[in-house]
Amino acid sequence: MKRIVIIAKCYKRDISGPANIIRGLIRQFDKDGINYNALLLEEGMDKVSYLEQIVQELRKKDKTVVNIHTDGFILPLFIMLMSKIYRKHSYYLTVHGIYRIDYGKSANWKYLILEKYIYKHFSNIICVSDMLKDDLKKIYKREKNVYVIPNATDANSDKVFEKKSVKEIVSLGGLRTCKGINAIMACAKEMKKTNIPFHISLYGEDENNLNSFAEQIRKDNLKDQVEYFGNLMDKQKVYDIVRSADVQFCFSVYDTFNVAVAESLVLGCPCISSDRCGASTLIQNNFNGLVVNIAEEYNNHFEKVIEFIRKLDKEKRELIEQKAKEYKEIFSWKSIAKKYEELE
Secondary structure, three states: OOOEEEEEOOOOOOOOOOOHHHHHHHOOOOOOOOOEEEEEEEEOOOOOHHHHHHHHHHHHOOOEEEEEEOOOOOOHHHHHHHHHOOOOEEEEEOOOOOOOHHHHHOHHHHHHHHHHHHHHHEEEEEOOOOHHHHHHHHOOOOOOOEEEOOOOOOOOOOOOOOOOEEEEEEOOOOHHHHOOHHHHHHEEEEEEHHOOOOEEOOOOOOOOOOOHHHHHHHHHOOEEEEEEOOOOOOOOHHHHHHOOOOEEEEEEOOOOOOHHHHHHHHOOEEEEEEEEEEHHHHHOOOOEEEEHHHHHHHHHHOOHHHHHHHOOHHHHHHHHHHHHHHHHHHOOOHHHHHHOOOOO
C-alpha cells in the first residue's frame, strides 16, 4: 500500500499560510484513512534529531511519496539532497510563495541563491495556483514536472444573508500593506464621493499600522465608515462575517493563492480581488466577483469596483449562492487531499 510522508515546518503559533494548509491536509488524511506519516518541525524541537527522524523514514524499504512544503529553504534543500541518496521514493515540493517577489529589493542574496537552485532542480514541484506556476516559469524558467494543486477550504456558515440599506464590505487582510490596505482606503475615499451607503469592516493583523490607519480615517473623514476590529482567531466567526457581507475585498499586492478568495466564493459572498491573487482565477468576472489591476483602479478612481458594488442586488446574490455549491465540492479538503493521495 502506497504511503505518503508529509514534511514541513509547522509551528503552533502559525495559524495561517503553509502551516494551516498542512493541518488541513492531515485532518483530511485522518478522515479518509490515508496511509501517511507527518514529520512536522515544531517550535523548540531539536533540529538535528528532527533531521535524523527524516533520514530514518527515508531509509525504509517501501516506496514512499514524499511531500515537503516550503517555509524557508534549508529543509527543502536537505530533502533535495536526500533524494539523491534515497532514490526509490518520489519527491514533491509544494511551493507556497516566491521569496524573490515577496521581498523584492530587501531580499537576502543567500536566500535568492537557495531559492533559485531548489526551484530549478527539485524533481517535482506543486504550485498552489496557475499564477504561481506561471511566475515560476517566468522567473526561474522551471517548466518540467510542475503541477497545480490549489489550497482548500471547508468554509461553511448557517447565517442567512439579509439585504441591507448599507453595503457591508469585509476584508480579512487587516491593516497589512501586502494585503492591500492602501488600496482599500483609496477605494473607500472614492466611494464616499458617490451616493452608495457603505461600511467596510477590517479583520486581521495590524502590522503596527494602527496610528497611520487612524490618521488616514481622520484625514479622509471616514469615521464610522471604515473600522478595524482586530485579528479574529475563531474561523467560524470569520465565515459567518463573510457570509453576511455584501462583498469581500482581497486587494493583495502579491498572494500566491489567498484562501480568503476561495472562502468568499464557497460562502456565496462576491469577491473583488486583485489580479495578483492566485485564487482570483476562481472568480467568474462580473458575476460572483471582479478581478482588477489595482494600479489601473487607482488611476481610474476605482470606477469598476464602485460600479460592481452599485449593481449588487438580491437576485444576483441568489444566483451567486447557487454557484457556491459547485465551489464547495471542487475546493473541499476531501477533493484536494485526493489530489495529493493520487501523487505517484
